[in-house]
Amino acid sequence: MLKTILSVSGRPGLFRLVNQGKNMLIVESLQNGKRGPVYTHDKVVSLGDIAIYTYNDEVPLADILETIKEKNEGKAVDVKSFGGDDKVREYFGTILPEFDQDRVYTTDIKKVFAWYNQLLAAGIDKFKEEESKEEASEAEVKE
Numbered sequence: 005m006l007k008t009i010l011s012v013s014g015r016p017g018l019f020r021l022v023n024q025g026k027n028m029l030i031v032e033s034l035q036n037g038k039r040g041p042v043y044t045h046d047k048v049v050s051l052g053d054i055a056i057y058t059y060n061d062e063v064p065l066a067d068i069l070e071t072i073k074e075k076n077e078g079k080a081v082d083v084k085s086f087g088g089d090d091k092v093r094e095y096f097g098t099i100l101p102e103f104d105q106d107r108v109y110t111t112d113i114k115k116v117f118a119w120y121n122q123l124l125a126a127g128i129d130k131f132k133e134e135e136s137k138e139e140a141s142e143a144e145v146k147e
Contacts, residue, residue, distance in 0.1 A: 006052040006066050009034070009123070013142060018122050032125040051119065053145035056112070057104040065116070069131040071099050072120050078125055081117045092117075 008021045010031060018040070019031035028041045029048065055062035067143055072081065075098065086092045089110040094115045096103065123129070 006069075007050050007133075009051045009128070011049045011051065011119070012042055013049075018051070018119060018126075034122055034128075054102060056116070057107040058100065058102040059104055060102065063100060063103075065119075066131040066133070068100055068116060069120055069123070072117070073078075073131070074098055078124075078129060080121045083114055083117050085135065 010019045010021055010029075011037055012031070014018055017033055019036045022032050022039060023030040025041075026091045027044070030039060031042050032039045051065055054065040056065065056068055066118055085094060092110055092113055093105075093119060096108075096116075
């Protein structure tokens with residue numbers, strides 16, 4: 005699911021990939037549903053490709069979003085209620101205790117919470133790819 009959700013540098017919010025052209029992507033805003041082009045010179049990142057640094061490894065964003073959903077019982081995160089940056093980092097530590105304190109900035113953490121809230125507002129609450137039984141049986145048949 006997160007592979008088709010994009011963050012475009014210089015544009016607010018998240019976008020869903022609709023179609024792909026020769027030198028551009030057609031995206032739809034999750035906030036207002038407006039469609040538009042994103043060109044090859046724009047910096048585009050799929051949320052499925054993002055991971056957060058830990059001291060040992062990297063944890064995919066989908067795993068973190070699932071943990072946030074479980075911790076907040078499927079409700080949005082109110083970052084302003086935490087107060088200062090120290091409280092935001094402390095709360096994120098309850099979600100991902102082993103995150104790298106030096107390489108993960110508070111702005112990164114706030115962005116993860118903002119993305120989580122935007123995905124929930126758009127009706128997206130399944131963050132991990134779950135292989136259906138049909139896809140699994142098709143894969144077995146091809147082998």
